[in-house]
Amino acid sequence: xxxxHALKAFWRLVVKDLVCEFRLCRSWPGMLLLxxxxxxxxxxxxxxxxxxxxxxxxxxxxxxxxxxxxxxxDRLFSGERExxxxxxxxxxxxxxxxxxxxxxxxxxxxxxxxxxVLVPAFIVFSNIPLLRRPLCFLTVALLANLxxxxxxxxxxxxxxxxxxxxxLLPLLLLPLMTPVIMAAAAATRFLVAAxxxxxxxxxxxxxxxxxxxxxTLGALVFEFxxxx
Amino acid sequence: xxxxxxxANTWKQLIVFGLVFSLLAxxxxxxxxxxxxxxxxxxAQRILYLHVSVTWCGLAACLAMGACSAxxxxxxNLVWDYWSQASTEVGCLCFTITLASGSLWAHEAxxxxxxxxxxxxxxxxxxxxxxxxxxxxxSVDDLQSRARIGAVLAVLAICDLPILIMATRWFRGVHPxxxxxxxxxxxxxxxxxxxxxxxxxxxxxxxxxxxxLAARVLTVERMGE
Numbered sequence: 138x139x140x141x142h143a144l145k146a147f148w149r150l151v152v153k154d155l156v157c158e159f160r161l162c163r164s165w166p167g168m169l170l171l172x173x174x175x176x177x178x179x180x181x182x183x184x185x186x187x188x189x190x191x192x193x194x195x196x197x198x199x200x201x202x203x204x205x206x207x208x209x210x211d212r213l214f215s216g217e218r219e220x221x222x223x224x225x226x227x228x229x230x231x232x233x234x235x236x237x238x239x240x241x242x243x244x245x246x247x248x249x250x251x252x253x254v255l256v257p258a259f260i261v262f263s264n265i266p267l268l269r270r271p272l273c274f275l276t277v278a279l280l281a282n283l284x285x286x287x288x289x290x291x292x293x294x295x296x297x298x299x300x301x302x303x304x305l306l307p308l309l310l311l312p313l314m315t316p317v318i319m320a321a322a323a324a325t326r327f328l329v330a331a332x333x334x335x336x337x338x339x340x341x342x343x344x345x346x347x348x349x350x351x352x353t354l355g356a357l358v359f360e361f362x363x364x365x
Numbered sequence: 366x367x368x369x370x371x372x373a374n375t376w377k378q379l380i381v382f383g384l385v386f387s388l389l390a391x392x393x394x395x396x397x398x399x400x401x402x403x404x405x406x407x408x409a410q411r412i413l414y415l416h417v418s419v420t421w422c423g424l425a426a427c428l429a430m431g432a433c434s435a436x437x438x439x440x441x442n443l444v445w446d447y448w449s450q451a452s453t454e455v456g457c458l459c460f461t462i463t464l465a466s467g468s469l470w471a472h473e474a475x476x477x478x479x480x481x482x483x484x485x486x487x488x489x490x491x492x493x494x495x496x497x498x499x500x501x502x503x504s505v506d507d508l509q510s511r512a513r514i515g516a517v518l519a520v521l522a523i524c525d526l527p528i529l530i531m532a533t534r535w536f537r538g539v540h541p542x543x544x545x546x547x548x549x550x551x552x553x554x555x556x557x558x559x560x561x562x563x564x565x566x567x568x569x570x571x572x573x574x575x576x577x578l579a580a581r582v583l584t585v586e587r588m589g590e
Contacts, residue, residue: 288521291517291521292521295501295514295517295518296501298505298510298514299501299504299505299514300504301504305497305500305501305504308493308497308500309494309497309498309501309518312490312493312494312497313494313521313522313524313525315486315490315525316487316490316524316525316528319486343535347524350524351521351524354520354521354524358438358517358520358521361438361513361516361517362513362517364513
């Protein structure tokens with residue numbers, strides 16, 4: 138397949154998914170609402186001093202983002218599966234890699250939207266300056282979203298074929314995501330502190346390693362996943 | 366002819382079983398009778414021989430799982446998947462024992478049952494992934510689909526292995542990097558590793574035969590329907 142054709146297919150798949158979501162509002166509103174409910178519940182439990190709060194809020198933020206994200210990931214392939222266009226999509230001369238990157242891009246966009254809502258909510262409720270260093274935070278968020286999106290697309294495509302889809306998705310996805318959650322939480326914790334520790338860079342490197350590794354592996358195995 | 370072959374196979378199996386169980390019994394006897402009692406922790410230190418040996422077996426099982434899954438992806442030969450499934454299950458068992466023995470050790474050495482240290486956390490995460498793979502496999506009936514799903518999950522799960530192995534070097538933790546040991550302790554540890562490796566290798570082989578047999582029965586049943 139020519140690169141131009143693959144790019145065009147990728148773009149059309151992204152637009153198709155976004156248009157479907159905007160018209161039907163299938164999973165994004167639920168994801169946003171779950172994220173907000175979790176902020177409220179978590180913040181109500183964290184009755185700590187400023188220093189202790191600084192230590193835990195970054196972890197809670199990423200946990201909330203990824204947990205609420207599973208709601209969207211669960212329905213990532215259900216549209217195609219339920220409406221019978223999955224087989225047509227596979228028969229259409231589109232590389233599975235293009236499908237993988239299109240789904241990953243849609244997941245990243247959903248996560249960005251979720252973070253745009255949850256980060257201000259966490260700042261307001263916890264009074265911790267999560268955006269003290271916006272560019273550094275953006276780097277962490279970008280890498281964390283990339284790592285999460287790559288794995289979640291593969292797991293969602295796999296679990297879409299299983300009978301206990303909804304219960305197995307978080308069971309498989311969240312343990313796989315643990316290194317990403319850990320690294321993102323630790324890197325964000327250093328960003329909140331008054332002075333930027335050099336350890337921050339080590340966590341970003343670890344996060345970057347996992348993001349690259351998961352994206353490469355995801356792109357490689359996706360063809361194998363979507364075989365029927 | 367077939368009966369002679371079957372008798373020969375039974376004898377061969379009995380010899381292998383005898384050899385493996387002798388190695389395991391020897392290792393256990395060495396742990397309790399030959400290994401010196403540690404000055405600070407006393408007899409509780411003997412947990413270490415089980416803990417290290419079983420962890421090593423778990424890591425080897427995970428590497429085997431990843432390698433067999435990759436081999437299945439390339440060849441589409443179900444035999445590789447049977448090996449992968451057997452390794453996953455044995456790996457899960459090994460990490461269950463690792464976590465339990467590690468927790469006992471932690472209680473004796475550090476006064477807590479659990480601490481959120483990098484190596485412990487990554488071992489728990491790996492155990493959760495292995496359990497998840499077993500669950501996902503159990504929910505699929507078709508052999509090829511099950512193999513495909515298991516292979517992809519196994520390849521993703523082994524990404525946790527570098528963290529588990531390098532945890533003590535990359536992050537500050539409570540696990541020692543290169544502990545000093547009495548020469549007799551070192552011999553017992555090597556003996557225990559040999560005994561447990563032989564035992565879990567045999568267990569993996571037996572489980573693979575069982576999975577193979579179950580798959581054959583399923584195929585025959587489907588042909589009859």
